[in-house]
Amino acid sequence: xxxxxxxxxxxxxxxxxxxxxxxxxxxxxxxxxxxxxxxxxxxxxxxxxxxxxxxxxxxxxxxxxxxxxxxxxxxxxxxxxxxxxxxxxxxxxxxxxxxxxxxxxxxxxxxxxxxxxxxxxxxxxxxxxxxxxxxxxxxxxxxxxxxxxxxxxxxxxxxxxxxxxxxxxxxxxxxxxxxxxxxxxxxxxxxxxxxxxxxxxxx
Amino acid sequence: xxxxxxxxxxxxxxxxxxxxxxxxxxxxxxxxxxxxxxxxxxxxxxxxxxxxxxxxxxxxxxxxxxxxxxxxxxxxxxxxxxxxxxxxxxxxxxxxxxxxxxxxxxxxxxxxxxxxxxxxxxxxxxxxxxxxxxxxxxxxxxxxxxxxxxxxxxxxxxxxxxxxxxxxxxxxxxxxxxxxxxxxxxxxxxxxxxxxxxxxxxx
Amino acid sequence: xxxxxxxxxxxxxxxxxxxxxxxxxxxxxxxxxxxxxxxxxxxxxxxxxxxxxxxxxxxxxxxxxxxxxxxxxxxxxxxxxxxxxxxxxxxxxxxxxxxxxxxxxxxxxxxxxxxxxxxxxxxxxxxxxxxxxxxxxxxxxxxxxxxxxxxxxxxxxxxxxxxxxxxxxxxxxxxxxxxxxxxxxxxxxxxxxxxxxxxxxxx
Numbered sequence: 001x002x003x004x005x006x007x008x009x010x011x012x013x014x015x016x017x018x019x020x021x022x023x024x025x026x027x028x029x030x031x032x033x034x035x036x037x038x039x040x041x042x043x044x045x046x047x048x049x050x051x052x053x054x055x056x057x058x059x060x061x062x063x064x065x066x067x068x069x070x071x072x073x074x075x076x077x078x079x080x081x082x083x084x085x086x087x088x089x090x091x092x093x094x095x096x097x098x099x100x101x102x103x104x105x106x107x108x109x110x111x112x113x114x115x116x117x118x119x120x121x122x123x124x125x126x127x128x129x130x131x132x133x134x135x136x137x138x139x140x141x142x143x144x145x146x147x148x149x150x151x152x153x154x155x156x157x158x159x160x161x162x163x164x165x166x167x168x169x170x171x172x173x174x175x176x177x178x179x180x181x182x183x184x185x186x187x188x189x190x191x192x193x194x195x196x197x198x199x200x201x202x203x
Numbered sequence: 204x205x206x207x208x209x210x211x212x213x214x215x216x217x218x219x220x221x222x223x224x225x226x227x228x229x230x231x232x233x234x235x236x237x238x239x240x241x242x243x244x245x246x247x248x249x250x251x252x253x254x255x256x257x258x259x260x261x262x263x264x265x266x267x268x269x270x271x272x273x274x275x276x277x278x279x280x281x282x283x284x285x286x287x288x289x290x291x292x293x294x295x296x297x298x299x300x301x302x303x304x305x306x307x308x309x310x311x312x313x314x315x316x317x318x319x320x321x322x323x324x325x326x327x328x329x330x331x332x333x334x335x336x337x338x339x340x341x342x343x344x345x346x347x348x349x350x351x352x353x354x355x356x357x358x359x360x361x362x363x364x365x366x367x368x369x370x371x372x373x374x375x376x377x378x379x380x381x382x383x384x385x386x387x388x389x390x391x392x393x394x395x396x397x398x399x400x401x402x403x404x405x406x
Numbered sequence: 407x408x409x410x411x412x413x414x415x416x417x418x419x420x421x422x423x424x425x426x427x428x429x430x431x432x433x434x435x436x437x438x439x440x441x442x443x444x445x446x447x448x449x450x451x452x453x454x455x456x457x458x459x460x461x462x463x464x465x466x467x468x469x470x471x472x473x474x475x476x477x478x479x480x481x482x483x484x485x486x487x488x489x490x491x492x493x494x495x496x497x498x499x500x501x502x503x504x505x506x507x508x509x510x511x512x513x514x515x516x517x518x519x520x521x522x523x524x525x526x527x528x529x530x531x532x533x534x535x536x537x538x539x540x541x542x543x544x545x546x547x548x549x550x551x552x553x554x555x556x557x558x559x560x561x562x563x564x565x566x567x568x569x570x571x572x573x574x575x576x577x578x579x580x581x582x583x584x585x586x587x588x589x590x591x592x593x594x595x596x597x598x599x600x601x602x603x604x605x606x607x608x609x
Contacts, residue, residue, distance in 0.1 A: 021549070029556060030549035044455075049247075051256035053457035058522040116261040130338075135536075137545060139340060143224070143233035150232060252450075254459035319464040333541075342543060346427070346436035353435060 005177075007066050009098035012091030014039035014067040017132045018074035024136050028075055034132060035071025036064070039095075041128035046103045049120055050110055092129075093151075093184035097177035100125035100152045104159040104176075105169060114164060118156035125152045125180075147187035155180035208380075210269050212301035215294030217242035217270040220335045221277035227339050231278055237335060238274025239267070242298075244331035249306045252323055253313055295332075296354075296387035300380035303328035303355045307362040307379075308372060317367060321359035328355045328383075350390035358383035411583075413472050415504035418497030420445035420473040423538045424480035430542050434481055440538060441477025442470070445501075447534035452509045455526055456516055499557075499590035503583035506531035506558045510565040510582075511575060520570060524562035531558045531586075553593035561586035 017038025021031040040057035047055035057063055103124025107117035126149065130140040142148045155176040162172030220241025224234040243260040250258035260266055306327025310320035329352065333343040345351045358379040365375030423444025427437040446463040453461035463469055509530025513523035532555065536546040548554045561582040568578030 024545065026545075026549050033549060033555065048251060048454060049258060049261065054518060054522065055455060058455065058525055059519055061519070061521055064521060064525070112257060113262055113264070115264055115267060116257065119261055119267070134337060134540060135546060135549065137340060137543060139227065139229075140338060143229050143236060143338065149236065251454060252461060252464065315460060316465055316467070318467055318470060319460065322464055322470070337540060340543060342430065343541060346432050346439060346541065352439065
C-alpha cells in the first residue's frame with residue numbers, strides 16, 4: 001500500500017519533470033534524465049543527508065523503472081499530458097505529500113531531532129523539483145510560491161508532533177500526506193484568478 | 204566565544220542571502236529558505252565531504268534559528284538593511300573568515316592532508332554563496348571576483364601552515380580569520396571606483 | 407597506465423571547463439575553479455553516492471595539480487586552445503569514456519547492483535560537465551545532446567555486462583572506454599553540418 005503510493009508519487013514527480021523538459025524543448029534523453037532527476041532527486045538528497053548507503057533511489061529498480069518509464073510516456077504523448085496539466089499538479093501534490101512524510105519519518109526513526117527531521121522531510125519533498133528548475137535555468141518554484149513550502153512544513157510538523165506524542169506512524173503519515181495535498185489543492189484553486197499578477201510579482 | 208563568532212558568521216551569510224532574495228522579489232518563504240541555504244549550505248557541503256553524520260547544520264538548532272530569524276528580520280526591514288549594505292558586506296567577510304577557518308581546521312583534525320583541508324575549508328566558506336547565486340540564476344560571485352576566493356585561499360593556507368608548524372589552533376584561527384576579513388575589506392575598498400568596469404568585464 | 411589515462415581524462419575535462427569559463431569572461435581564479443569543478447565534480451559525486459570517505463578527488467594531489475594546472479594553461483594560452491577546439495572535444499570524449507568506465511567499475515566492486523552501477527558510472531562521467539553548465543547558467547549540454555548520454559549509457563552497460571559474464575575487468579574497461587570515445591567522435595563528425603539547426607531546436 002505505502003509502496004504503491006510511493007510509486008504514484010515518483011510517477012507524479014517524474015511527469016512534472018518530463019513536462020517541464022518537453023516545454024524547454026529537450027530531446028528524448030534530456031526528458032528522461034530530467035524525469036528521473038525530479039522523481040529521485042529528493043530521495044537522493046535525503047539519503048546523502050542521513051548517511052544511508054547505498055541511496056535507496058539508486059538500488060531500488062522499480063523506482064528507476066517508474067521514473068524513466070514515465071518520462072518516456074510523457075515524451076511520446078506530451079500533447080495529451082499538457083492537457084492533463086491539472087492532473088499533473090494534483091499528482092505532484094500527492095508526490096509532495098508522500099515524500100515529505102516519508103522523509104520526515106525516515107529521519108525520525110534514524111534518531112534525528114524533530115526540527116532536523118522536518119528539514120530533511122521538506123528537503124526530500126522539495127529537492128527534486130528544485131534540481132529540475134535549476135537545470136532548466138528557472139528560479140525554483142518553491143522559492144516563489146509560498147504555499148508550496150508552507151504545505152510541506154505543515155505536513156512535516158504533523159509527522160514530528162505525531163511521533164512526539166507516540167501516535168502510530170501509519171495513520172499519522174496518512175493524515176500528514178492528506179494535509180499537504182489538501183493545502184496544495186486549495187492553494188492552486190484559490191490562485192486560479194491571479195496567476196499573471198503573481199508572475200509579475202515573483203519574476 | 205568561538206560559538207558567538209560562528210553565529211555572527213551565520214547571521215551575516217543569512218543576511219546576504221535574504222537581501223539577494225528580496226532583490227529577486229521572492230516571497231517571505233523564499234527569503235527565509237534562501238537565507239538558510241546561504242548560511243548553512245557551506246557547512247552542509249563540508250560535512251558531506253568529510254562524512255560527518257548527521258550534518259551539524261541540521262541538528263544544531265541555534266544555527267537554524269539564527270539563519271531563519273535573520274531571513275525574517277531582513278524581509279520585514281529590508282529598506283533599512285539595503286542601506287546597511289556595507290555592514291552586510293563586512294559581516295559577510297567575517298562569515299567567510301570564520302567558515303573557511305573552521306572548515307579547514309575541522310578537516311585537518313579529521314586527518315585530511317593539508318591541500319585537501321584547504322579545499323574543504325574554501326568550499327565551506329564559498330559554498331553557501333555559490334548555492335545562493337545558482338538558485339537566483341546568477342553566475343556565482345566567487346567566479347567573477349578574484350579577490351573573494353584568493354582571500355579564502357590565503358586564510359585556509361594560513362590555518363594549514365599553522366597546523367603543520369604545530370602552533371596552537373586558537374590563535375592561528377583568529378589570525379587566519381582576520382587575514383580573510385582584512386583582504387576582503389581592502390578589496391571592497393579599492394574597487395570602490397571601478398565597479399562598472401568590473402561588471403562590464405566580468406559579465 | 408590506467409592512472410596516466412585517468413590524468414588525461416582529468417586534463418581533458420579541466421580544459422573543457424576552462425575554455426567555457428574563458429568564453430564566459432571569468433577571471434583567472436574563476437577559470438581555475440571551473441576547470442577543477444568540471445574535472446573533479448564527477449568523481450566527487452560518485453564518491454558521495456558510494457559513501458567513499460574521503461572523496462578521492464580531494465585527497466589525491468596529482469588530480470588537483472593536473473586540474474588546476476590545466477586551468478592555468480588554458481587561461482594564459484586560450485586563443486591557441488580555442489583553435490584546438492576539436493582536440494578538446496576529442497579529449498573530452500576520452501575523459502567521458504574513462505570516467506564512465508571507472509565509475510561503473512568502482513560501483514560494481516563495492517557491490518552495487520548493475521543498474522545502480524551504470525547510473526553511478528554515467529553520473530561520474532556526466533556530473534562534472536553538468537555542474538560546469540549550471541554554474542555558467544547554461545542548460546547542461548548532456549540534456550540537449552542525446553548522443554552524449556547514450557554514449558555514456560552504452561559504455562556503462564558494456565562494463566556491467568562484462569562484469570556479469572565474469573570477463574577480466576581490464577580489457578572490458580578498455581573496450582567500454584573505446585566504445586564511448588568512438589560513439590562521441592562519430593556523433594561529432596555526423597553533426598558537423600547541422601550545428602545551427604540543432605541549436606535552434608534545443609534552445
